[in-house]
Amino acid sequence: xxxxxxxxxxxxxxxxxxxxxxxxxxxxxxxxxxxxxxxxxxxxxxxxxxxxxxxxxxxxxxxxxxxxxxxxxxxxxxxxxxxxxxxxxxxxxxxxxxxxxxxxxxxxxxxxxxxxxxxxxxxxxxxxxxxxxxxxxxxxxxxxxxxxxxxxxxxxxxxxxxxxxxxxxxxxxxxxxxxxxxxxxxxxxxxxxxxxxxxxxxxxxxxxxxxxxxxxxxxxxxxxxxxxxxxxxxxxxxxxxxxxxxxxxxxxxxxx
Ligand SMILES: NC(=O)c1ccc[n+]([C@@H]2O[C@H](COP(=O)([O-])OP(=O)(O)OC[C@H]3O[C@@H](n4cnc5c(N)ncnc54)[C@H](OP(=O)(O)O)[C@@H]3O)[C@@H](O)[C@H]2O)c1
Numbered sequence: 001x002x003x004x005x006x007x008x009x010x011x012x013x014x015x016x017x018x019x020x021x022x023x024x025x026x027x028x029x030x031x032x033x034x035x036x037x038x039x040x041x042x043x044x045x046x047x048x049x050x051x052x053x054x055x056x057x058x059x060x061x062x063x064x065x066x067x068x069x070x071x072x073x074x075x076x077x078x079x080x081x082x083x084x085x086x087x088x089x090x091x092x093x094x095x096x097x098x099x100x101x102x103x104x105x106x107x108x109x110x111x112x113x114x115x116x117x118x119x120x121x122x123x124x125x126x127x128x129x130x131x132x133x134x135x136x137x138x139x140x141x142x143x144x145x146x147x148x149x150x151x152x153x154x155x156x157x158x159x160x161x162x163x164x165x166x167x168x169x170x171x172x173x174x175x176x177x178x179x180x181x182x183x184x185x186x187x188x189x190x191x192x193x194x195x196x197x198x199x200x201x202x203x204x205x206x207x208x209x210x211x212x213x214x215x216x217x218x219x220x221x222x223x224x225x226x227x228x229x230x231x232x233x234x235x236x237x238x239x240x241x242x243x244x245x246x247x248x249x250x251x252x253x254x255x256x
Contacts, residue, residue: 135178
């Protein structure tokens, strides 16, 4: 483990559990400070206990798509640590399963607002307050569903595909400012968010993956920390698929 994030500070939205709590831990291990967000104080308090890094980890409670929460989180992080060098846009929602043409407009707007517009808004605040002058690194949580369709998660996949393009576009526009923007695209990771795809169904879920298992939060966290740190200083605009080989099987099947 390198100390590649010493004197850095990362805001991690949706950092109170799952993939992004593991990412916060991976960045703390590399020397960073972290600010976690989530909607529930008790969950955030538990996360801070778990990280056991007093003085280097704080939290701010709120809804990721609310502008006041975004502004307040960045302000609190600046007051506490003096910089916002890294933004991990971890929050993503999937309130709908089924055919995309059945997706109600209000649900579509909610999903697009949280999965695409909120990451952009968080970036804009971080750029205004710190990154625009000092540079930084942004990591967006996309999904393997951005790259393949399916009967249940198609609409969610469309928003995550938009996030891939947003990652590329921001990377291009902000490279002259020293801001890098990358994304990770996980397959099923054993968190609460994806519980219905693995809980009570562990063997079948594992068998779907060429590497013989579903993902763990740490599998993705290490890649997030890599993108966040200077270890990836000449990489921008990329989306790393982390899926135990799942997308490869889809490709082979479609060729057979
Ligand atoms: N797990 C997977 O299989 C998988 C696969 C591909 C992509 N992803 C993506 O990875 C990201 C993290 O997922 P995860 O599996 O780690 O989820 P998770 O374990 O369920 O954690 C979700 C985190 O986000 C917070 N959160 C949820 N909605 C929020 C909102 N509207 N505003 C603020 N915080 C919110 C939750 O805290 P509160 O509930 O307290 O707000 C929690 O901290 C998501 O973007 C997801 O789309 C996950």
